[in-house]
Amino acid sequence: MFPLASPDQNRFQVELRGLIELLSQHLYSGPHVFIRELLQNGVDAIQARRQIEPKHEGAIEIEVVTSEESDPTIIFQDNGVGLTEAEVQQFLATIGQSSKRGEATSRPDDFLGQFGIGLLSCFTVSDEIIVLTRSAKGENQPGFEWRGSTDGTYSVRKLTEMIPIGTQVFLQPSTGYEDYFELQRILKLTRDYGSLLQPKISLTSNGKTDVINAKSPWQQDLTNPQVRENLLAYGTEVFDRNFLDVFPLHSTSGGVTGVAYVLSEAVHAGSSQPHRVYLKNMLLSTKSHDVLPEWAFFVQCIVNATQLHPTASRESFYDDTVLERTRDELGDCLRRYLVEMAQTQPRRFEQLIAVHHLAVKALAADDDECLELFADLLPFQTSLGTMTLGEFRKQNPVVRYVPSCDQFRQIAQVAASESLAVINAGYVYDVDILTRLSRIRPDFTLEEFDAVQLADRFEQLSQREREETLEFERLADLTLQRFKCAVEIAKFLPSDLPSLYVTDGNADFFRSVEQAQDVTEGVWSDMLGDLTRDAPSSYARLYLNYSNSLIQRICQLGQAEGQRRSVEMVYIQALLLGHFPLKKSEIKLLNEGLLGLLDWAVGGQNND
Amino acid sequence: MRVSWDYSTGPLGGKTMTEDIADQIYNLQIKAYQLPIGETRLRLYEEALRIAEQSRDLDLIFPARIHMAYAAGAAGYEEKTMAALAWCLATFEDNEERFLEYEKTLLLLFQTFLSNISQYPNITRDKFEQLAGQLESLICRFGYSLRSVYLVRLWFAITIGDRLMAIESHAKYVSYPRDNLGRSVVSEDASEANLEFWYLSFLGETEKAIELASRIIAEKVSSNCVPHDTYNCVLRLLALLQRYEEADDYQKRGYRLIRNIRGFLELIGHQIAYLLHRGRTAAAIRMFERHLLWGLETFDLAARYRFYTAAKHLFTSLSQTKSTCKLSLPSSFPLYKESSEYNISQLIDWFDKETSSLATAFDQRNGNDFFSVVIPKQLKY
Numbered sequence: 001m002f003p004l005a006s007p008d009q010n011r012f013q014v015e016l017r018g019l020i021e022l023l024s025q026h027l028y029s030g031p032h033v034f035i036r037e038l039l040q041n042g043v044d045a046i047q048a049r050r051q052i053e054p055k056h057e058g059a060i061e062i063e064v065v066t067s068e069e070s071d072p073t074i075i076f077q078d079n080g081v082g083l084t085e086a087e088v089q090q091f092l093a094t095i096g097q098s099s100k101r102g103e104a105t106s107r108p109d110d111f112l113g114q115f116g117i118g119l120l121s122c123f124t125v126s127d128e129i130i131v132l133t134r135s136a137k138g139e140n141q142p143g144f145e146w147r148g149s150t151d152g153t154y155s156v157r158k159l160t161e162m163i164p165i166g167t168q169v170f171l172q173p174s175t176g177y178e179d180y181f182e183l184q185r186i187l188k189l190t191r192d193y194g195s196l197l198q199p200k201i202s203l204t205s206n207g208k209t210d211v212i213n214a215k216s217p218w219q220q221d222l223t224n225p226q227v228r229e230n231l232l233a234y235g236t237e238v239f240d241r242n243f244l245d246v247f248p249l250h251s252t253s254g255g256v257t258g259v260a261y262v263l264s265e266a267v268h269a270g271s272s273q274p275h276r277v278y279l280k281n282m283l284l285s286t287k288s289h290d291v292l293p294e295w296a297f298f299v300q301c302i303v304n305a306t307q308l309h310p311t312a313s314r315e316s317f318y319d320d321t322v323l324e325r326t327r328d329e330l331g332d333c334l335r336r337y338l339v340e341m342a343q344t345q346p347r348r349f350e351q352l353i354a355v356h357h358l359a360v361k362a363l364a365a366d367d368d369e370c371l372e373l374f375a376d377l378l379p380f381q382t383s384l385g386t387m388t389l390g391e392f393r394k395q396n397p398v399v400r401y402v403p404s405c406d407q408f409r410q411i412a413q414v415a416a417s418e419s420l421a422v423i424n425a426g427y428v429y430d431v432d433i434l435t436r437l438s439r440i441r442p443d444f445t446l447e448e449f450d451a452v453q454l455a456d457r458f459e460q461l462s463q464r465e466r467e468e469t470l471e472f473e474r475l476a477d478l479t480l481q482r483f484k485c486a487v488e489i490a491k492f493l494p495s496d497l498p499s500l501y502v503t504d505g506n507a508d509f510f511r512s513v514e515q516a517q518d519v520t521e522g523v524w525s526d527m528l529g530d531l532t533r534d535a536p537s538s539y540a541r542l543y544l545n546y547s548n549s550l551i552q553r554i555c556q557l558g559q560a561e562g563q564r565r566s567v568e569m570v571y572i573q574a575l576l577l578g579h580f581p582l583k584k585s586e587i588k589l590l591n592e593g594l595l596g597l598l599d600w601a602v603g604g605q606n607n608d
Numbered sequence: 609m610r611v612s613w614d615y616s617t618g619p620l621g622g623k624t625m626t627e628d629i630a631d632q633i634y635n636l637q638i639k640a641y642q643l644p645i646g647e648t649r650l651r652l653y654e655e656a657l658r659i660a661e662q663s664r665d666l667d668l669i670f671p672a673r674i675h676m677a678y679a680a681g682a683a684g685y686e687e688k689t690m691a692a693l694a695w696c697l698a699t700f701e702d703n704e705e706r707f708l709e710y711e712k713t714l715l716l717l718f719q720t721f722l723s724n725i726s727q728y729p730n731i732t733r734d735k736f737e738q739l740a741g742q743l744e745s746l747i748c749r750f751g752y753s754l755r756s757v758y759l760v761r762l763w764f765a766i767t768i769g770d771r772l773m774a775i776e777s778h779a780k781y782v783s784y785p786r787d788n789l790g791r792s793v794v795s796e797d798a799s800e801a802n803l804e805f806w807y808l809s810f811l812g813e814t815e816k817a818i819e820l821a822s823r824i825i826a827e828k829v830s831s832n833c834v835p836h837d838t839y840n841c842v843l844r845l846l847a848l849l850q851r852y853e854e855a856d857d858y859q860k861r862g863y864r865l866i867r868n869i870r871g872f873l874e875l876i877g878h879q880i881a882y883l884l885h886r887g888r889t890a891a892a893i894r895m896f897e898r899h900l901l902w903g904l905e906t907f908d909l910a911a912r913y914r915f916y917t918a919a920k921h922l923f924t925s926l927s928q929t930k931s932t933c934k935l936s937l938p939s940s941f942p943l944y945k946e947s948s949e950y951n952i953s954q955l956i957d958w959f960d961k962e963t964s965s966l967a968t969a970f971d972q973r974n975g976n977d978f979f980s981v982v983i984p985k986q987l988k989y
Contacts (some may be wrong), residue, residue, distance in 0.1 A: 268642055319828065321857055404651060428648040432868075439936045509688065516691045519698040523738045528694055529728045529909070531687055581661030 016152040017163040020123045029315055030209050031180055035189040037118035038076045038169060040282060042173035045080020045167060046199050049136050064183050071172045072181040079166040082135040085144055088156055092146045123150050125177040130170040135162050149319045196281040216260045222248055234260040238276060239300055241378055249303055249333045254326030258303025266355050271297050278304040285315050292332040295366055298359035342373055353377050360428040368440055377539050381424040383415035400449040401434055403427040410502050410578055411451045417493030418457055451502035458490035461546055472555045476567040485540045495547040501574035518584045542571055568593040626851045629663045633672060642832060644833060645682045645869055653679040670699060670707055677717055684830050684871025686724060687907040693721050711750055716789040719741055719756045723763035727910040755784035769978025778807055798831035814845050836865045840875040841903035843882040844989055870902045877914035881987040884922050889958035892922050901938045913966040921988045927952045
């Protein structure tokens with residue numbers, strides 16, 4: 001047995017360099033977040049001072065000092081609460097210790113930080129951090145200087161000279177990070193992260209001062225056309241794309257306010273737009289994907305949340321129940337926007353649907369009320385061209401549809417020639433929308449259209465024609481029996497189409513199983529055999545068009561071999577036209593058939 | 609329960625992808641790749657395969673068929689995967705050099721298919737052993753870890769209710785190193801966490817299973833099946849511990865993830881069972897109406913069994929207060945009524961007959977009473 005270890009308590013050793021690498025490479029999206037962290041600390045320090053002095057006017061001043069002799073220096077100064085000597089020792093010397101932590105109830109809501117690692121982020125761009133600070137707690141507090149280095153050492157010194165209340169942070173770039181200290185880059189980062197923050201923020205360099213603060217774009221009257229125009233321009237600038245419309249967003253859960261921009265071009269279903277999200281007016285992410293419901297892929301939004309919970313990286317939100325409820329409420333805003341537009345501005349809604357019918361279908365598939373309201377305006381591809389469901393229903397009391405694009409392709413040409421209206425519901429959401437509509441609307445008669453039903457509409461042959469073609473039909477039927485394809489002769493439009501090959505979904509499946517059976521053996525062959533036994537059997541059907549002159553001539557050929565070869569080739573051509581994959585046996589047939597046909601045509605030995 | 613049909617790459621780049629037809633295929637695949645899992649995505653991959661087949665260029669057909677096989681599996685059409693995989697394996701054996709670049713993707717497809725194979729009761733244990741042997745020989749030939757083989761055996765054991773085989777397979781499975789096959793590390797993590805969750809649930813380690821589920825959810829572990837499985841299968845465990853607040857939340861989130869993917873029919877059964885347990889009968893009926901068509905059409909008989917069993921429990925409970933009910937059911941349902949008015953005892957009889965014959969077939973193959981006794985108990989609590 002091993003002796004028990006000594007009960008001495010030892011402290012973990014933390015290697016600061018390693019920790020910084022961990023932060024910069026795995027927690028944060030990049031070193032640039034040091035600006036955000038400094039802003040965050042400054043804002044929180046000002047909030048803390050306001051707890052002592054409610055009328056305190058907070059300000060953050062950033063200065064970039066450049067000279068030809070040395071590296072640039074960033075001086076980041078706030079007039080917040082500052083730190084006492086004890087607080088310097090406690091908060092700046094211990095990683096993970098935050099002056100803002102504590103009971104959730106005692107921490108002000110408007111504090112941004114909470115993890116105690118913000119200042120560390122400066123080590124991702126700088127080998128040394130110098131902090132000068134003077135506390136607002138009590139009168140005539142002395143100032144302190146704290147110097148920390150990436151080697152894990154630090155020193156604290158009491159200052160003899162007076163400094164203003166608040167905190168100043170001095171940074172110089174470490175080798176390779178000089179880019180992050182370029183004025184334009186700092187200006188952009190500060191604007192990105194801090195333009196909506198409350199304290200006055202300014203950036204000075206070479207005697208020129210830029211004010212960072214800007215007005216929250218959504219805190220304006222959107223009914224004012226000029227404001228709306230400006231906001232659209234703002235959206236274009238932020239997202240680098242054009243928008244059709246902009247409307248306000250609000251959610252009590254998560255304390256969210258903001259605006260949603262309607263994309264000016266259609267996007268595919270299931271795509272996800274990146275949203276620009278602020279937390280307590282500080283930019284959290286420009287690529288947030290989880291604040292809106294999944295069907296809302298037609299908008300991009302800019303929102304500020306006050307009560308959602310950030311993850312440690314502060315670049316996304318925790319996916320908790322608050323976010324869930326927020327998403328639902330924001331979804332309601334989008335829904336209301338669409339419903340109101342559909343009710344009060346139908347022309348505009350039609351224009352929106354022309355671009356975003358997929359998104360509206362996604363919503364309708366999710367929500368019965370919207371389905372009821374939007375259904376008639378939704379466009380569908382039909383055998384008579386694209387039209388809205390409302391238009392379709394005006395002309396067709398029964399809504400006939402095929403559930404796949406394959407089936408639609410098979411029947412579309414003939415259906416159109418026969419003036420038969422059939423909807424192609426092979427696109428995303430369509431079947432779901434139609435079947436649900438048939439359940440919620442008593443007057444909505446829906447019928448799945450089987451391609452074989454099309455044959456019911458074909459003109460039958462006259463008795464004389466029937467008698468003339470009977471032998472040929474039997475021969476054709478026999479010829480294609482081994483391909484599980486029945487043959488029927490009928491008259492249909494367009495007359496230049498010699499044949500129509502129709503299958504149901506099962507026939508396609510059987511075809512793929514047969515393809516696999518062609519090349520497998522043993523246990524796989526057994527399994528495939530079991531599969532086809534379990535599935536309802538299915539026969540394809542080849543309709544030969546007696547209105548077509550070629551088919552008529554084949555019928556009248558009077559040469560069995562020529563007729564057989566011709567039927568085989570018509571069959572293969574129908575398969576190819578319908579994009580059906582050829583099985584091995586059909587490829588063989590194609591090769592033999594072509595040669596056989598040539599042989600027969602030039603009067604070879606098989607030409608009886 | 610299903611093993612995730614995912615792999616880490618987008619459309620597979622074929623070496624002949626330069627001509628028009630190849631571009632056409634590639635564009636369809638890109639479009640499909642960007643869509644959520646489901647039938648539309650599958651149809652686009654099928655369309656791409658059809659175009660590839662028209663070209664009769666095996667270099668286009670082979671990857672297009674692998675794509676289609678994955679999409680079919682993910683959408684709940686594993687019968688299509690079976691046919692495609694059978695063809696791909698045979699074609700690969702005949703043209704190994706030519707398709708060597710797809711070896712990992714094909715092996716992962718085979719592994720995933722085999723992990724879900726217990727859903728066909730006519731696949732005997734003997735046939736399973738033959739297929740597992742084929743996978744093992746391919747895995748060894750290409751120098752991958754046998755972990756994949758034991759992973760398959762473990763899934764099979766869990767899904768047929770063979771405790772001894774599960775424990776033995778699990779011990780072997782964890783003893784071999786990971787090699788990801790075609791998956792990304794993230795996807796592999798999710799897939800293995802999911803398997804561990806199912807294993808713990810299967811062994812009755814409720815607390816540990818819940819703890820793992822909470823971790824999967826909190827850490828946003830994600831794949832095609834995760835956290836779909838997690839949200840939906842932890843419902844019963846949480847309900848048994850009366851942790852209803854979490855369970856109610858998970859029920860909503862879980863349903864949102866699965867409601868449009870037929871491959872999750874089995875989880876719909878879990879949802880109905882939970883709603884019934886919570887006394888939310890109307891919501892359970894709505895869910896039943898919405899998904900019955902999947903149950904009628906699916907080739908996944910294990911999923912059908914669970915869905916029908918949950919439905920039987922639902923109507924048995926309903927029959928205590930009424931004898932008929934109005935339901936919106938698809939016309940292909942054998943008891944379909946134009947009037948929408950259904951006799952509840954007739955419904956119970958029909959589901960009873962269906963579930964009994966399925967349970968007999970499964971139990972006969974499995975050599976135990978997992979389907980006739982254990983699963984119905986798991987769906988009524």
